[in-house]
Amino acid sequence: MSSPTSVAVIGGSLAGLSAARALRTQGYAGRLTVVSQEPHRPYDRPPLSKAFLAGTATRDDLVLEGEGEDLDADWLLGVTAESLDTSTRSVGLSDGSRMTADAMVLATGAVPTMPWQPLGGVHVLRTLEDCLALRADLLPGARVVVVGAGFIGAEVASTAHALGHQVTVVEAAATPLIGPLGPEMGAVISSLHADHGVTLLTGVGVSELVGTDRVSGVALSDGRVIAADVVVVGVGVRPATGWLSGSALTSPMGVLCDAYGATAVPGVVAIGDCATWFEPHHGTHHRLEHWTAARERADIAIATLLSAGQDHRVARPPYFWSDQYGLTIQMAGHATGADSVRVEDGAVADRDFLAVYRRGDVAVAVLAIGHRKAFTRWRRELAQSASPSVSTL
Numbered sequence: 001m002s003s004p005t006s007v008a009v010i011g012g013s014l015a016g017l018s019a020a021r022a023l024r025t026q027g028y029a030g031r032l033t034v035v036s037q038e039p040h041r042p043y044d045r046p047p048l049s050k051a052f053l054a055g056t057a058t059r060d061d062l063v064l065e066g067e068g069e070d071l072d073a074d075w076l077l078g079v080t081a082e083s084l085d086t087s088t089r090s091v092g093l094s095d096g097s098r099m100t101a102d103a104m105v106l107a108t109g110a111v112p113t114m115p116w117q118p119l120g121g122v123h124v125l126r127t128l129e130d131c132l133a134l135r136a137d138l139l140p141g142a143r144v145v146v147v148g149a150g151f152i153g154a155e156v157a158s159t160a161h162a163l164g165h166q167v168t169v170v171e172a173a174a175t176p177l178i179g180p181l182g183p184e185m186g187a188v189i190s191s192l193h194a195d196h197g198v199t200l201l202t203g204v205g206v207s208e209l210v211g212t213d214r215v216s217g218v219a220l221s222d223g224r225v226i227a228a229d230v231v232v233v234g235v236g237v238r239p240a241t242g243w244l245s246g247s248a249l250t251s252p253m254g255v256l257c258d259a260y261g262a263t264a265v266p267g268v269v270a271i272g273d274c275a276t277w278f279e280p281h282h283g284t285h286h287r288l289e290h291w292t293a294a295r296e297r298a299d300i301a302i303a304t305l306l307s308a309g310q311d312h313r314v315a316r317p318p319y320f321w322s323d324q325y326g327l328t329i330q331m332a333g334h335a336t337g338a339d340s341v342r343v344e345d346g347a348v349a350d351r352d353f354l355a356v357y358r359r360g361d362v363a364v365a366v367l368a369i370g371h372r373k374a375f376t377r378w379r380r381e382l383a384q385s386a387s388p389s390v391s392t393l
């Protein structure tokens with residue numbers, strides 16, 4: 001594909017903004033349009049389960065754009081992309097118009113899964129509006145039940161606890177966080193709830209939410225009912241790719257990409273929570289739901305778009321952090337590929353440790369509470385030592 005003269009970025013949050021920035025910093029001077037379903041300029045989501053939910057961060061603290069930053073882009077705020085014709089790279093928009101571009105960046109993120117009918121007092125947490133609605137419901141004395149002990153559920157539990165609420169976390173798996181951390185470290189991190197007097201019920205599902213207009217309890221699959229004034233459902237997200245149905249780009253895993261963000265359609269790249277990149281350090285496709293991936297991989301995808309695949313810089317292994325109960329948990333790499341995990345510094349009992357995951361004697365991931373310097377060194381080493389196998393789609 002020759003150099004594009006028009007680029008459309010679909011999705012105007014962290015990944016979309018990062019793509020728009022990367023286009024300009026990498027020398028693209030043509031027409032740039034950002035289509036954003038939300039009516040807001042890009043804002044940061046991590047504080048929505050932490051300081052903004054707690055009321056200690058303001059709306060201004062969420063702003064992602066720099067003061068006076070001007071990317072010379074047309075921002076179509078409050079407009080949803082509803083369909084994509086990949087043969088002409090043209091997008092049908094919710095305002096009735098159609099937009100065609102030489103190149104396209106898909107950055108539509110993810111939407112929370114909600115298995116139950118909505119009731120008053122029941123929340124998911126993805127957007128600013130979700131957070132404001134939850135905050136408004138966290139009245140003094142409200143009993144909070146969090147369904148799902150993943151990172152967002154755990155952070156909401158921690159914040160609600162800090163606000164003085166009685167909190168119960170319900171998790172269907174026997175051990176929370178097995179997916180990202182494995183059973184041993186999943187158990188360690190989820191024990192933070194008990195440290196702070198938050199009840200964690202594991203190995204039990206939710207059969208229904210009880211209540212007529214407003215929730216009054218959570219019925220568990222073992223017959224128990226937990227009284228609740230507020231329920232936060234954090235049972236995962238799905239990629240926001242429904243609008244791509246019928247195109248060559250859909251898959252239940254999100255938009256399938258190679259290790260550089262290229263999709264099956266020339267001139268179309270995908271980044272952030274909607275995209276499933278080939279992970280060269282792991283040898284499989286993986287959809288990451290991490291802030292740093294949405295931010296950093298935009299640079300790689302835009303290089304792919306502008307240089308028709310000439311740039312072969314490989315993404316760093318995944319990284320995320322989570323703030324819970326006053327502690328910052330950091331993880332880098334792919335723990336799923338490990339056959340052992342060992343605490344190499346500090347002690348789990350002190351909630352201050354660094355653990356290294358290995359496959360054979362090769363380090364594949366690192367997890368830490370505290371130990372920031374050592375963690376950063378390990379993170380760098382993981383990126384350098386693993387010999388990536390790069391595939392296309």
Ligand code: FAD
Pocket residue numbers: 010011012013014015016035036037038044045046047048049079080081082107108109110125126127152240243271272273274288289290291292294319320321322323
């Ligand atoms: P999103 O932020 O979901 O943005 C996608 C945008 O596209 C949205 O504005 C959406 O409305 C829009 N869109 C969707 N469909 C369309 C369409 N058809 N047309 C136009 N626009 C569309 N990560 C960490 O690493 N650490 C953390 O501590 C952490 N905390 C988090 C806390 C919360 C509460 C949440 C929700 C996420 C957290 N994350 C964290 C994850 C991180 O915020 C995400 O990985 C990141 O926001 C992904 O950015 P994105 O731009 O890909 O997707």
